[in-house]
Amino acid sequence: MRGHISTRKIAILCFKKDRDKLKPLKDILDERYSAEFIYYSQDIWDSLLNYGCIIAYLAAGIVVRGLCGKLKGKWVDPAVIVLDKPLKHAVVLMGGHHGGNEVARVLESAGIEAVITTAMEFSHGLSVGVGFRRDVEAEDIIRAINLALEEVGAGIEDVRVIATVEAKKGSVIVDVADRFKRPLIFVSAEEINAMDIRETEAVKIGVRNVAEACAIFSSNTGELLLPKRVYGGVTVAIAR
Structure with a gap:
C-alpha cells in the first residue's frame, strides 16, 4: 500500500545551524516533492499548517507543544515526522495514512530508518x-x-x-x-x-x-x- 502526500510543500523545520547537515535530505525530497527549510521560532506554528508535511529536526516535545491546540482534524492537518538527533530514525507522529509514512520511507535512501506505527501498514x-x-x-x-x-x-x-x-x-x-x-x-x-x-x-x-x-x-x-x-x-x- 502506498500513502499519499498532497501537492502542498514539505517543511523541513530546524535551527538555522542545522541547515547544512540536513541539506542532503532536502535534495532527496526535492527529487519527488518540493521541500523548503523553515527555521524554528516560537511563533512559526500557524504558518506550518499550510504545508502537506512537516519534517522536524527538533525534540518531539517541542513539536507536540507547538502544534497542540492548533490542529483542526486528521483529514486536513499536515503529516508530522520527527528526526532523531543522530539522523537514524524518522518517527511518524501524525498523518501516516496521508503521506507521513510515504515521506519517511523516501528518507530511508539517506540511511534513516522509518518508524511506522499505523496499524494499516501491517494489516491485510x-x-x-x-x-x-x-x-x-x-x-x-x-x-x-x-x-x-x-x-x-x-x-x-x-x-x-x-x-x-x-x-x-x-x-x-x-x-x-x-x-x-x-x-x-x-x-x-x-x-x-x-x-x-x-x-x-x-x-x-x-x-x-x-x-x-x-x-x-x-x-x-x-x-x-x-x-x-x-x-x-x-x-x-x-x-x-
Whole structure:
C-alpha cells in the first residue's frame, strides 16, 4: 500500500545551524516533492499548517507543544515526522495514512530508518475506491459500499482502507470513513494519471479513473477484485 502526500510543500523545520547537515535530505525530497527549510521560532506554528508535511529536526516535545491546540482534524492537518538527533530514525507522529509514512520511507535512501506505527501498514484486507457526485449523501455512499462488498462476499470488517480522489477532501466521505471506522486515503490527480489504468468518464474532471484507480493505488497487491460498479450517484471498486 502506498500513502499519499498532497501537492502542498514539505517543511523541513530546524535551527538555522542545522541547515547544512540536513541539506542532503532536502535534495532527496526535492527529487519527488518540493521541500523548503523553515527555521524554528516560537511563533512559526500557524504558518506550518499550510504545508502537506512537516519534517522536524527538533525534540518531539517541542513539536507536540507547538502544534497542540492548533490542529483542526486528521483529514486536513499536515503529516508530522520527527528526526532523531543522530539522523537514524524518522518517527511518524501524525498523518501516516496521508503521506507521513510515504515521506519517511523516501528518507530511508539517506540511511534513516522509518518508524511506522499505523496499524494499516501491517494489516491485510480490501481497499475500497469510491467516486461520487456532489449531491450524494453519506448514506448513499455507505449503501453503495455495502452493496459492492456483498458482490465479492465480504463485509466492512474485511476492509482495510477507503480511498477517493483528493478533490473530495472535506466532503461527506469523511463522515463515511468515520462511521465505518476505517482509514481514509485521498489520491491526487497526478498520481492517478501516472497509473497504467483504463480511462473512464472521469477524464471530464481531469483524472483518467476514480474508483478503480483509488482502489488499486491504496491496495496491498494491486489486484482488482471488483471493477467499477455504479450505484446511483456513487461508483465503487474493490482491490486487495
